[in-house]
Amino acid sequence: MSHPTTADGAAPATMRAVVVTHPGDLDVLEIKDVPVPVRKPGWVRIEVKAFGVNESEVTTRKGESDAEVTYPRIPGIEGVGVVDEADEDSGLHPGQQVATMMGGMGRTYDGAYAQYVTVPAGQVIPFGTSLPWDVVGALPEMFQTAYGSLTRGLELKAGQTLLIRGGTSTVGLSAATMAKEIGATVISTTRHADRAEELRAIGVDHPVVDDGHLAEKIRALVPQGVDAALELVGCTVLPDTFGCVRVHGTVCFTGALAGGWSLPDFTPFMIPGGVRLTSYGGQATDLPSDVFARQLQALADGRLTAPVAKVYHGLEQVRDAQADVESATIPGKHVVVLND
Known part of the structure; x- marks a missing residue:
């Protein structure tokens, strides 16, 4: 060219x-x-x-x-x-x-x-x-989506527990590293047990194999439920994700890796009482230049891949x-x- x-x-x-x-x-x-x-x-x-x-x-x-x-x-x-x-x-x-x-x-x-x-x-x-x-x-799009979901979507704070459903996706991997930088405890999912080490390598505290039924596994780790959940798999598993979140915790719907963008028989009553549901699409302005710079430096230093x-x-x-x-x-x- x-x-x-x-x-x-x-x-x-x-x-x-x-x-x-x-x-x-x-x-x-x-x-x-x-x-x-x-x-x-x-x-x-x-x-x-x-x-x-x-x-x-x-x-x-x-x-x-x-x-x-x-x-x-x-x-x-x-x-x-x-x-x-x-x-x-x-x-x-x-x-x-x-x-x-x-x-x-x-x-x-x-x-x-x-x-x-x-x-x-x-x-x-x-x-x-x-x-x-x-x-x-x-x-760009990967970092913006991850950072925007954690901040604008979930308002994640240090000391909170985050579930990332779809953790080995590009956004999921980015979100895990950013959440650790914020100071959160991260639970991240994969459908394949042999990818758990990949999640541990980027700092995930608890890799979990996702068979479509997570709530019981998550409650075994965090009995009261997680503070925040980033939904990247889609509406096919969204009702199960609700069951992973504590009262007054938040689920942010950002992606649909499994292709389910809507719930055909949705009713608000399928959301557990006190659990909040939001979504994130986002814009470039949701990724501050200093955050992008820190991620670039982490890549240059070998702390992030x-x-x-x-x-x-x-x-x-x-x-x-x-x-x-x-x-x-x-x-x-x-x-x-x-x-x-």
Whole structure:
């Protein structure tokens, strides 16, 4: 792939991007030459270096997202790269390393499956690291979702006990390390006993094998119930998760790894008396730059490992990346690197 800038360092008139003109199978992910996006006041243009590939982008490609998604669309809800152009008073400067995610990106406006992307300045997180782009590209949405769930969703505090259901997912692993940094006791689940050591290695206090019926196991560890539960598996197990939480404890519904986004016969009375239920979707502003910096430093120091499943090189491999995400056969984050 050719370098996207011209000889004088300016952005070219056109760029390569993955464009979805209509919903469909993998073959609707077409690489096209399109105009480089023009930056609006209050927005930032970023030269994309890497991006994570996510389930929501598979959903967008298949036409299963909500009504806010329009086509044609360049997908991509997150990306990392360097500032190409920004307002002088934005505090951002050309060449600065930045991350961005969410906020309609790749859904209501074009996203990161491209050589350049423009986003509102408010959802840009500046950082500085010597970590390679394939590592940094795995982090923004994963860290934002984990941190936002723990803080905005659960208001987790030092000394509390947290259950992470879906603990070996990328968000689950990130949430465990962040919760330990907050000072919580962490119980985290896996469906496979041989992955318990993986959870212990990142600081989880009590790895638990999840067979779909957790309440009795959790109550054996914490008789009164946990203070907080992060639900990443989905509505298929949500009623059981309620049974793990103490009176006045909170369940935060953030993900549905098992595919259950709704309860067909929901009634409020299935929530135990005094247990609170909330949810988290989140925005880039929910991940402060200092928190992102601490996680980057933990990675650089070897105290944290980025759960990268596979690295893909160039837009030509986006179809392969989405296929692997959809098959769910390789655990961890799938990352596409550009301009390498």
